[in-house]
Amino acid sequence: MERRRKQPTGKGPAEWFTGEVWIDPIIQGEPTAKLSIGAVHFSPGARTAWHSHEGGQTLYVTEGRGVVQSRGEDAVEIRPGDVTYTPDGEEHWHGATREHFMTHLSITEGPPHWGAHVANAQYQESHPR
Numbered sequence: 001m002e003r004r005r006k007q008p009t010g011k012g013p014a015e016w017f018t019g020e021v022w023i024d025p026i027i028q029g030e031p032t033a034k035l036s037i038g039a040v041h042f043s044p045g046a047r048t049a050w051h052s053h054e055g056g057q058t059l060y061v062t063e064g065r066g067v068v069q070s071r072g073e074d075a076v077e078i079r080p081g082d083v084t085y086t087p088d089g090e091e092h093w094h095g096a097t098r099e100h101f102m103t104h105l106s107i108t109e110g111p112p113h114w115g116a117h118v119a120n121a122q123y124q125e126s127h128p129r
């Protein structure tokens with residue numbers, strides 16, 4: 001058995017995120033496994049860029065109020081306990097709502113592929129009313 005103390009929280013890079021995003025890694029491709037899990041903390045208005053995941057991604061919201069949107073679909077609000085699965089290669093973004101923090105666990109088995117940022121106008125427009 002291996003026990004590790006909590007690692008320092010890392011800042012989400014500006015190439016991949018808009019606004020303040022902080023990441024607590026939980027597991028990252030331990031030997032013989034591809035599974036990665038991280039707790040991602042979004043401040044109000046913060047969100048990922050458009051991206052997809054090899055092998056898909058499961059999100060599990062633990063705190064706050066968030067938004068997810070797949071390309072060509074309406075944005076959807078997500079709340080604690082909600083599970084969102086995005087299939088392999090499907091373009092999407094996720095983040096906090098304008099007025100709330102949001103934390104989700106990100107569960108993946110392959111690397112992300114990053115695209116354009118979600119512009120302010122696009123974020124406002126796609127925000128659930």
Ligand code: MN
Pocket residue numbers: 051052053057086092093094
């Ligand atoms: Mn994603």
